[in-house]
Amino acid sequence: MDLSDVRFVKGTRFPLSRLLDKSNSPSDYLGIPLSADPRRVATWDPVIEKCKVKLASWKSRALSFAGRVVLINSVLSTLPLYYMSIFSAPKAVISKIDYIKRGFLRGVEGNKRRLSRVNWGRLCIPKKHGGAGVINLRVKNKALLAKWGWRYATERNALWRSIICHKYGSGELPWMVNLGNIKDASITWKGIISNLQSEETEKWMCGNSFRWQVGDGKIVLFWEDVWYGDKALRSRYPRLYRLVSRKFISVDEMFSADEWLSQDLPALFNRQLLDRERVIVHRIKGEVDRIKIISYVPDRILWVHENDGIFKVKKLSELLMCNGNFEDADLFCYDKIWRLKIPPKKKMRTICLCPAFSWDVFGMHSADGGKVSTVVAWHVSFAAALWSLWLARNEFVFRDKGTIIKDIILFVKMRAFAWCKALKVFEVLDEKRWWDSPGDAAISSEANRILKTVWQPPKFGQMKFNVDGSATKDVAGCGGVLRTAEGYVVAMFFGPVAEINSDFAELSAIKKALEVFSESLWCGKVDLILESDSTVALNWVQNYYVRPWRWGSTFQQFDEDALKIREVKYVFTPRLSNGMADYLAKLGSRRAVMFAACW
Structure with a gap:
């Protein structure tokens, strides 16, 4: 068979010799040099030159100090950060770019010198800690490279992940990057792994920084992953874990196994269990049976350092910058x-x-x-x-x-x-x-x-539930009132909440309102309008993928009650028109038990 020509498209020929000839291959792909060595300063010369052009000295004369900071950050977000999302930048490169930034901020022209008003390190501190919020390139480079660890865990069907997994293998768990022997790895991947292994980054990107939110249970491992509580079951019960016959079984497989349902323990473990070990198994089953499998929702991995569980480079940069260096x-x-x-x-x-x-x-x-x-x-x-x-x-x-x-x-x-x-x-x-x-x-x-701003009654065939949450340093509560289209109050509740957190108090108020309405005689007969003055809580209840992982059980109860109601519409209302619910929430924070009544 002659391989000199390869047919790609019907009626078209392309010589394979040209495809294999390096001289004809492109040097850049999507702006990134294919054969570049990021350890050499010369590789970064195009970026440094672009920074010099963008941050020209004449521009600094036309801008205030605050304007210069804005321009510096906007330039950095489009020039070196693109390279830094792939390559680990040498110290010399960061020093050169910082030198350009400092000169622009001071208004230096040519080779003239000018004293700095403020220490450069102070300017790179986040704004809420007293700095100017200038991007710290070293920290931003670490955060951008660390994102590949997050992408490896979430982009399970991506082609690049399949190649990396086939070449280097996975880590301790299937969703983790292999941090083992990488001597034969490429320069680019070696830089990414070295960053994940560094002491600064590992603190925020290790296995303890991730949790799983169970959906269909097909990806989450029953014993290995952290999906119920703050630790994996293998860490909570190490002696029992050593006896498990299938250590890498998923949650869905375990929940649907006949041995688990019938408690046929010899089939799940390598030997007969002792009485105290049986007690532990029954305790585990009693706890995890509260988790319900949702077949139409995929499992979701969560980054515990962000409220919505989604990894963000900005958040990791703040954590790397602070790292316990600033006092509250x-x-x-x-x-x-x-x-x-x-x-x-x-x-x-x-x-x-x-x-x-x-x-x-x-x-x-x-x-x-x-x-x-x-x-x-x-x-x-x-x-x-x-x-x-x-x-x-x-x-x-x-x-x-x-x-x-x-x-x-x-x-x-x-x-x-x-x-x-x-x-x-x-x-x-x-x-x-x-x-x-x-x-x-x-x-x-x-x-x-x-x-x-006044309260507006609902239309005929609808009822409106106004809810609110209240939290101080010591107590928290929630409250709500249900009214008809005529404005009559027909139900209310108020009482304490389990966690002293204002967002959780708002969420508890919504959950309790759905519970009260689903158990009332109006459920299934009229539509419900639920009004709250918390945009955060309303966003959580309407968008599954931004819900905080630690309140997963609360959201499950919420979804169950919402399915019982004919139609629920969530509406934001200003606090000024939510006065009665606000009063009930503050009253409920002083109670010992929840009060709820319908009439």
């Missing part, structure tokens, strides 16, 4: 500043002007217990005062121009009013009243907004 005490001040509804340039200056103790000195906590509009107005006015003082100081130092206190107060009110008017919470803000008393103007704005 720092979170209050800087997190408050970055969440202020003011221009970014003013936020930067506020960070510089306001040390950690300033919030207490200026009475920031005095507004924390007030109404929403009052608190926001106080925060914005505080930032406006700092910015006005800074500008007045510059006028005095550089232009020898003094400013009287009355003018500074006027500038503070003017800037604070302009910034507040841009916020949605101040839809109705009386300008004349603001100049006399900003606090009274903020309160009246809140009152006018309340008048616009």
Whole structure:
């Protein structure tokens, strides 16, 4: 047989010699050099040159400090990070790119030198810890490479995974990357494995960082994987595990096995069990039988460091950056500043002007217990005062121009009013009243907004269940009220919840409302509208794949009750129109048991 020509498409010929000739093969694929050695600095020269062009010195003169930070991060997100998602960057490359970034941030032109205002390491710290949020390339490179471990576990049918699995094998479990002998691995894959094995990354990407949410049970291993509780069954019962005859049996196979259903223990273990071992088996069966197999939902692996269980490079970067280096005490001040509804340039200056103790000195906590509009107005006015003082100081130092206190107060009110008017919470803000008393103007704005928001009754043939959750540092509760189309209250509940968490309290309120309605005489006769003021909880109940893994049993009960109801519509409602449910939730947090009644 002559292999000189190979027929790819009917009527078309392509010479195999050209296909095998390296000189004719492309050097790049999707922007990544195919035969490049990432350990050589020359491989990264195109990236470094592009950074120099994008971060030209003339651009820094036209931007504020905050604008330069934004441009630096936007450039980094499109240039070196693409290479860094595949290759492990050498230290020399990171140093060169950081040198370009530092020069751009300082406004350096040519070979001129200029002193830095702030330490570079401080600027790379996350914003909520007092930094400027400049991307740390070394940390981002580690997070991007670590994502391949997540992709290996989730993309089970991908071609690249099949090739890697065939060439290097899997790890201790089928979904884990093999971290063993990789001497013969390619440079690219060796860099990915070395990153996963590093002490920094392994802390957040080891087997203990993953859990399984059981769906159809065909992938999750009964004994090996962590799917019930915080540990795998083999770790919780090591002596019993040594006697298991089929160690890599899936949950679905175990649950459907006749030996498990009939408790024919000799068929599941290598020898006859002792009485104490039988007790352990019965205890395991009693626990895991609470988990129900959902045949139409695939098993799902979860990353425990994220609430929705989905791995995110941004979250891992934060974990690698923090890694216990920052105290919780720092979170209050800087997190408050970055969440202020003011221009970014003013936020930067506020960070510089306001040390950690300033919030207490200026009475920031005095507004924390007030109404929403009052608190926001106080925060914005505080930032406006700092910015006005800074500008007045510059006028005095550089232009020898003094400013009287009355003018500074006027500038503070003017800037604070302009910034507040841009916020949605101040839809109705009386300008004349603001100049006399900003606090009274903020309160009246809140009152006018309340008048616009009232509870709307459902249509005929529908009933509306308003629910809410409440949580403090010590207690948590939930409550709800069911009304007819005429506005009559026909059911209510309020009581404590098992976990002190505001999101869990909102979720418990929704679950209890469905339980009360499914057991009522209206179930199957009318449609149900369920209103909540929590967008997080409503997103969880409507989207299966974003649900937190640790509350899996709660979601299972929720799905069972929802199937009993003819139709359920989940609607967000502002807290102002959810007053009765809010009152019942706070009342329920002080109770010892749940109260529920229908009439």
